[in-house]
Amino acid sequence: MNSDKPDLPSEAELADMDRDELSRLGARLDGVEVVEAPDPWPVKGTRAEKRAERQIAFWFTLSALAGLAFVVIFIWWPSKYEPPRDEEFQAYYWYTPLLGLTLGLSILGLGIGVMSYTKKFLPHEIAVQERHDGGSNELDKATILAQLSETGERSGIARRSLIKRSAGAGAGVLGLGLGVFTLGAFVRNPHAQSEGPDGLWHTGWQNPPGSTEKVFLRRDTGRPGEVSLVRPEDLDAGAMETVFPFRESERGDEHKLLLALQRADNPVMLIRLRPDDARRVIKHQGQEDFNYGDFYAYTKICSHLGCPTSLYEQRTNRILCPCHQSQFNALEYAKPIFGPATRKLAQLPIDVDPETGYFYAKRDFIEAIGPAFWERA
Structure with missing residues (x-):
């Protein structure tokens, strides 16, 4: 061998x-x-x-x-x-x-x-x-x-x-x-595990069933017990401010006030467009009355992966997400124009209370906020 x-x-x-x-x-x-x-x-x-x-x-x-x-x-x-x-x-x-x-x-x-x-x-x-x-x-x-x-x-x-x-x-x-x-x-059912009777279908801007209380727009001053509401004259043209929901029934309740600041789906960016830019706005069908004059309110939760869209570029009217560089056009119902996001930012319908002069939300968002689960249609 x-x-x-x-x-x-x-x-x-x-x-x-x-x-x-x-x-x-x-x-x-x-x-x-x-x-x-x-x-x-x-x-x-x-x-x-x-x-x-x-x-x-x-x-x-x-x-x-x-x-x-x-x-x-x-x-x-x-x-x-x-x-x-x-x-x-x-x-x-x-x-x-x-x-x-x-x-x-x-x-x-x-x-x-x-x-x-x-x-x-x-x-x-x-x-x-x-x-x-x-x-x-x-x-x-x-x-x-x-x-x-x-x-x-x-x-x-x-x-x-x-x-x-x-x-x-x-x-x-x-x-x-x-x-x-x-x-x-x-x-595990995420709807059953979420805050409130409507679970993930609604945000902190939704009133409990049967309640007609106004939900005002509030700043975060760094002190949860301190309430600072927003008037139209508080923002200059081209400015942006982050706001959260507030109800008068919660005044003095430290836990509820803190919860409103901590809940992930609550942050909203209130933008005041410059007059020349406001005249060029294209509104989304069915949301023509969601703005108050030059003021527009959009969720800060990016429709890509839920990062905070915390940057507003006044010169180009773009809302920017720093996580993955998605960009949204504030002059065209915050629709995505760059980056991985494919859905527009949800718009919060706002108005001004004639008695107090403060901004309030007319209702909760009527569309999905955040990443893909939130498709409600």
Whole structure:
């Protein structure tokens, strides 16, 4: 038999060969020379070997427990927003951090366990192999399976039930957690978990059912208890100011006043166009009366990914989102003209209260704000 090109066995001889013979034949066929293949644990059952096995099982078990905790938190932990109260534990604020922590621990535990097993139990053999072109024939396929099986046998995985069980649990529960994460909208209803009776369908500018109270436009002065409302004369031509909803029934209620400033869908940019620019405005169909003179109010929540569109360029009348550079034309119902955003910014209908002279919202937004979920049509 030529050592470079060994004689190929017949089909009958191939069928009679055991795993070790197939493994050696496969090495010779592939031009592989095993220079060194030390057994990482030549003496079986030592305390060091068992300690290494327990350490690896610990990481797999941690991965399984963290993955299970992720699933439990995702489904059952309270996620409805609550106004902040210093004297009480607010479970809502821990929802997202706990999801990140448990999912991260599950992935980390599984990764460390796999790397540790590879380092401590797989033989660190040194082999030299010649490269060859072309696909694999049936003989190559049979011998490589034998070699893989032999590698598994030499690693001792077959007799390490603790590692096999913990690794299976870690990988299985992590897969379950990723499945729940992927299908989260079917597991947890965002509408039912949101603030107010109408959930995500309305913003903080919507009055409770049956209420006719005016919702005024309020500045954020940096002190939640201080209320500063906005009049038309407060803004110069070409100016922009961020405003939030305020109801007289909330005056003196620190929690509700703070909530109005913190709720993500509340911020609105109030823009006063220059007179020459106001004459060139193109209004959206059905929203012709949403402005008050030269004053227009648009949500600050970008229709791309929900970043704050906090920049207004007076010279070009463009509303800019600093996150991904989307730009909206304030003279054409805030429709997108540059960047990844594809939907216009929602416009808030405003007017001035004849008794007080302050701006107020005539109603909530009638269109979706923010990213894609909010398509209501």
